Amino acid sequence: MFFASDNWAGAHSKIAERLLAESGGFASAYGTSDLDQKVEAKFSEIFERDVAVFFVATGTAANSLSLASVQKPGGISFCHTEAHVAEDECGAPDFFSGARLATVDGALGKIDPKALATKVARFPQDAVHHGRAAAITITQATEIGTVYSLSEIDAIASIAKENSLPLHMDGARFANALIALGASPAEMTWKRGVDILSFGGTKNGCWCAEAIVFFDPSKAREMHFIRKRAAQLFSKSRFIAAQFDGYFQDGLWLDxxxxxxxxxxxxxxxxxxxxxxxxxxxxxxxxxxxxxxxxxxxxxxxxxxxxxxxxxxxxxxxxxxxxxxxxxxxxxxxxxxxxxxxxxxxxx
Structure with a gap:
């Protein structure tokens, strides 16, 4: 009766088998192998558009580097009061981005749009002393097991667009939220206005497989350097790709x-x-x-x-x-x- 966390579970046998099958032979390093490119193409297929994908080791790395990629001097990222980035990542988002988080209240673990609009207004772009709004991040599914509906994501995205702010989604339990909503990956992300996604596989049967997904590849150029500087560029990245390859095979991740x-x-x-x-x-x-x-x-x-x-x-x-x-x-x-x-x- 192990209910402490989905992080306590092992790896699914099909993912383990795929990883073992990849363990022999040789392949080019640092994300340049055929398997890496195959899996990146699979991400584009899943999200119904060309995306830029960056493999990292942990959800904390995915969230922190995602927010770092859109920060500016004096930048403020807005999140829910109980969000993982604020409560459980030991200040990593602040550390890697040089920015800080501003929390926003909301019932059932979800940001209240009116409260968000009010909070964002406190940090205009010329607020030298107080800092300026730089990004918004939401958690899907949330830290308390709830899920933003598509219309609720629309409401948050509207505020982001009005203020020219990128919208990030922490998807550590992305697949669980997707099943709960009955939506497609595209419908729950870029079609709603999400710009960057932390795509989690570790909590859902992988060994350690997380990815940062940019829905506009032209905005991902700096991430190559940000990921390397943060020591998240794996030499044998094909072993993360192998996990995702098994994860996506025949819709296993959704099952x-x-x-x-x-x-x-x-x-x-x-x-x-x-x-x-x-x-x-x-x-x-x-x-x-x-x-x-x-x-x-x-x-x-x-x-x-x-x-x-x-x-x-x-x-x-x-x-x-x-x-x-x-x-x-x-x-x-x-x-x-x-x-x-x-x-x-x-x-x-």
Whole structure:
């Protein structure tokens, strides 16, 4: 019963097999191999347009270098208060870009467009002392398991366009969001006005495969140098390409996300029907947040369940009673129906 994080799951066998198949022989380095070029072309096919793709090792690298590529002196990037770039990346986006983050509130983990417009207006382009607006970043799926609808992305993109700001999407759980929305990759990104995407594979069955995707290749020229300077240019980059090659084969990446989302659906349904537990808020991706008795949490842990106790939101101090606890449960491609059933049994 491993629900602590989808990062805890291993690699899918088909991706491991593809990586092993590539392990022999010789191929040109630094992203110039035939396999690298094949996978880059596959990204263009998936997104229905020519894109520029840059492989990196981690989601933090993808986010930080994406924002670095569009920064300017005194630049401000706007993100949600609970965004991964603000809460969980140890200042890496600020470090690599030389800029800083400004957080924006919004319900259910999503930036409120009105609050964003107000915040952006505080940093006009001639605000020498305070800094100037430089970029907007949204997380899809969000840190609390929710997903921006297409119209909600449109609203954020409209503000970005009005202020001539690039829009970045942190897609660490991109496939999960895609399945939840029932949209195509193009519909959820550049057709909505997204300029740069951090495309995650690690949380969905890869070993360590992340990519930065520019939907206008002409704006990606500096990324070659930014990635090299940040020590993210792999000599044997074909091994990241091999992971993505297996990941995309026959739609595996979507099947894996569909499975993890369906396991989360089972958890959600079971928790809703439990007599002494309930969902903290509605989610649709592979993250579930539940309020359960501390005794049930202890019983589950004693039986081998792994999950995180989640901090109570500052805006909702009354959310959790004194005898209860707020937990996060994350499903993955490796989660089984038995895992879900055994956990729900701990709730009675």
């Amino acid at each position: 894996l996300a569909r499975h993890s989302n369906s396991m989360a659906d089972r958890l959600r349904a079971g928790i809703e029907n439990a007599p002494n537990a309930h969902l903290a808020w509605p989610t649709v991706s592979n993250e579930v947040f539940a309020i359960i008795p501390k005794s049930s949490a202890k019983a589950a842990e004693d039986k081998g369940a792994k999950f995180y106790e989640w901090p109570i939101p500052e805006s909702q101090p009354e959310l959790v009673g004194s005898n209860d606890t707020l937990i996060r449960l994350v499903t993955s491609f490796a989660t089984t129906e038995a895992d879900v059933a055994n956990f729900l049994a701990c709730l009675g």
